[in-house]
Amino acid sequence: MKKTILSTVLFLMISAVTYAAGFDGTWLTKVKTPDGNEFELTYVFKTEGEKVTGSMKMPNGDLPVTNVKVDGKNISFEMAFGDQAMKYAGTLKDDDTIILKMIDSPMGDMEMTLKRQK
DSSP: OHHHHHHHHHHHHHHHHHHHHTTOEEEEEEEEOTTSOEEEEEEEEEEETTEEEEEEEOTTOOEEOEEEEEETTEEEEEEEETTEEEEEEEEEEETTEEEEEEESOTTOOEEEEEEEOO
16 A cells, blocks of 8 residues: 555656656747737746746846746746736646736736747
């Protein structure tokens, strides 16, 4: 019985790390502003053990993501823009696509499709 429980726990831990690693890499999306202009955003995620870190690349420097949580194929994190904290939640749809939503942002809830860059 103990071996079965230990095996199950180890399998779940390995599965969580495997899914987290699915977010590794550089991801690109295009965003439209309210005035119709379009610009690109680049997100980078890296898994080290069970910890996921990341940033959003900007022309004047990278913005770190914080409070990253991965649960299976779901990811959530926060980013600070000045004194404004923005929350994001996303789902890994396939190996090369994340559907990411900005939640409670000053620009309203916005959905973005991130594509893995190879």
